[in-house]
Amino acid sequence: MFETKLTARGVAIAFAAAAFVAAVSLAHAETASPAAASILSLVVKWLPLIFTGFLLNLLVSVLSMAIGTVAGVPLGLAQIARHRVVQRCASAVTQFTRNAPWLVLLFLTMFLLPFQFRLFGQSIPFPAWIKAVIGLAIPVMGNVSEIVRGGVLSIPRAQWESAESLAFSPTQTVFKIILPQALKRMLPPWMNLYAILAMATPLIAIVGVQDGLTDVRGALVAENRTDLLLPLYATLLAMFFIYCYPIAMATRALERRAEVKF
Amino acid sequence: MDHHKLGAPIIVIKGVEKRFGETVVLREIDMVVHRGETVCIIGPSGSGKSTLLRCINALAPINKGSILVDGVEVNDPKLDKLAVRRKVGIVFQQYNLFPHKTALQNVMMAPVTVLKQDPREVEARARALLKRVRLEDKAGSYPGELSGGQQQRVAIARSLAMNPLVILFDEVTAALDPETKKEVLVTIRELAADGMTCILVTHEMAFAREIADTVYFTDGGVIVESGPPSQIFQAPQNPRTRAFLDLVL
Numbered sequence: 001m002f003e004t005k006l007t008a009r010g011v012a013i014a015f016a017a018a019a020f021v022a023a024v025s026l027a028h029a030e031t032a033s034p035a036a037a038s039i040l041s042l043v044v045k046w047l048p049l050i051f052t053g054f055l056l057n058l059l060v061s062v063l064s065m066a067i068g069t070v071a072g073v074p075l076g077l078a079q080i081a082r083h084r085v086v087q088r089c090a091s092a093v094t095q096f097t098r099n100a101p102w103l104v105l106l107f108l109t110m111f112l113l114p115f116q117f118r119l120f121g122q123s124i125p126f127p128a129w130i131k132a133v134i135g136l137a138i139p140v141m142g143n144v145s146e147i148v149r150g151g152v153l154s155i156p157r158a159q160w161e162s163a164e165s166l167a168f169s170p171t172q173t174v175f176k177i178i179l180p181q182a183l184k185r186m187l188p189p190w191m192n193l194y195a196i197l198a199m200a201t202p203l204i205a206i207v208g209v210q211d212g213l214t215d216v217r218g219a220l221v222a223e224n225r226t227d228l229l230l231p232l233y234a235t236l237l238a239m240f241f242i243y244c245y246p247i248a249m250a251t252r253a254l255e256r257r258a259e260v261k262f
Numbered sequence: 263m264d265h266h267k268l269g270a271p272i273i274v275i276k277g278v279e280k281r282f283g284e285t286v287v288l289r290e291i292d293m294v295v296h297r298g299e300t301v302c303i304i305g306p307s308g309s310g311k312s313t314l315l316r317c318i319n320a321l322a323p324i325n326k327g328s329i330l331v332d333g334v335e336v337n338d339p340k341l342d343k344l345a346v347r348r349k350v351g352i353v354f355q356q357y358n359l360f361p362h363k364t365a366l367q368n369v370m371m372a373p374v375t376v377l378k379q380d381p382r383e384v385e386a387r388a389r390a391l392l393k394r395v396r397l398e399d400k401a402g403s404y405p406g407e408l409s410g411g412q413q414q415r416v417a418i419a420r421s422l423a424m425n426p427l428v429i430l431f432d433e434v435t436a437a438l439d440p441e442t443k444k445e446v447l448v449t450i451r452e453l454a455a456d457g458m459t460c461i462l463v464t465h466e467m468a469f470a471r472e473i474a475d476t477v478y479f480t481d482g483g484v485i486v487e488s489g490p491p492s493q494i495f496q497a498p499q500n501p502r503t504r505a506f507l508d509l510v511l
Contacts, residue, residue, distance in 0.1 A: 162354065166372040167376045181360075
């Protein structure tokens with residue numbers, strides 16, 4: 001039921017965002033008289049390019065999230081391992097990657113990773129955007145690790161004991177009893193993390209990846225008109241908003257459902 | 263109150279001591295449980311009754327003494343704990359069913375996952391067990407949809423599915439209202455009558471008196487007195503037993 005409400009709301013917000021862009025453009029049209037009429041047409045003209053750049057932002061966000069999750073889940077489990085050394089190391093890595101500024105991590109990976117590598121005698125280029133994916137996947141990994149740790153610890157101790165008393169091994173207990181229950185609690189913060197990551201992707205423009213933000217700046221340079229500044233940035237803003245807002249709403253809906261359940 | 267004939271010793275506890283830090287929770291515990299015997303452990307809260315059960319199931323390590331389960335030393339550091347737990351089932355006060363699984367899946371899970379038994383064969387057995395605890399029509403229900411008494415009976419069926427030699431009951435009716443309590447007690451009575459070896463920690467004095475072959479009274483981490491229920495309830499030898507029974511009866 002909430003899905004229909006969600007789409008209706010999303011569409012309403014999208015219209016509101018579009019209206020905002022239009023209003024801003026028209027407001028400028030009032031002040032900058034002769035060339036005014038062309039502002040909307042200029043936005044439309046640059047829209048495909050900005051949208052292509054925006055798609056790269058999304059691609060980077062999806063890949064970073066995927067890599068960060070695949071690496072973060074075992075890291076999170078290692079954080080609750082009985083083996084002291086494993087547990088300490090996992091916690092240290094988690095804390096370090098969670099508490100470092102994303103932009104600094106991004107710069108680090110940009111400069112630490114080679115721009116090409118050799119495989120079977122052939123040199124394969126290592127483009128900047130892939131390095132950016134890795135750079136963003138690092139803090140995602142740390143955050144996913146904490147989400148997994150928190151989710152697992154939120155399951156009552158009695159569930160472990162119950163499984164133990166039925167002769168489940170620790171591995172079987174984690175994968176058959178604990179994680180399936182924790183998943184429901186981990187999903188909302190995981191989605192929240194993804195929304196934050198998606199909104200943080202324009203950081204890659206700073207390290208030289210041609211994303212949506214780079215394209216907006218390129219368009220502004222090409223047109224050399226200050227009255228385009230606001231409409232073009234607002235266009236990119238609207239794209240991010242339309243993408244992230246439904247995720248935020250779905251997260252909230254899931255949280256509400258989890259509240260009722262437990 | 264008929265005392266059916268008892269078999270060979272199945273659990274032999276000798277000189278067990280259990281500490282939590284500086285606090286001694288169990289001291290000089292001796293107990294022998296025979297195949298088919300029903301043992302009830304009574305005593306005030308905090309007397310170490312539940313801890314003793316957890317030690318038998320290797321859920322809590324002991325500091326001194328020996329616990330033999332079917333000839334296997336539980337206090338052996340090289341012990342395969344899982345091997346002991348396959349022989350000893352435990353039912354908890356708070357049922358502790360797996361909330362993400364149906365009643366049937368709860369019963370089937372351990373035999374399929376741990377013992378690697380054929381799921382079809384296990385399902386047939388699990389359904390029979392649910393029938394035995396009168397819950398055959400709740401096979402598809404999740405724990406959240408069941409009453410406390412029903413959940414507890416699923417927990418008993420889940421424990422039985424592992425074909426244990428002995429089942430430990432840790433105050434299994436303490437969280438239940440009088441009506442649902444009765445359902446669970448009926449199930450346990452039937453189990454005991456069928457010859458299942460049972461050790462119960464309980465506050466249900468009337469029930470203990472009815473089904474127990476042997477009653478142990480514990481206080482302050484020691485076994486104060488033990489014997490057939492007729493002795494413990496009608497002619498307690500120790501003044502501490504008498505004082506406790508005066509309070510609860």
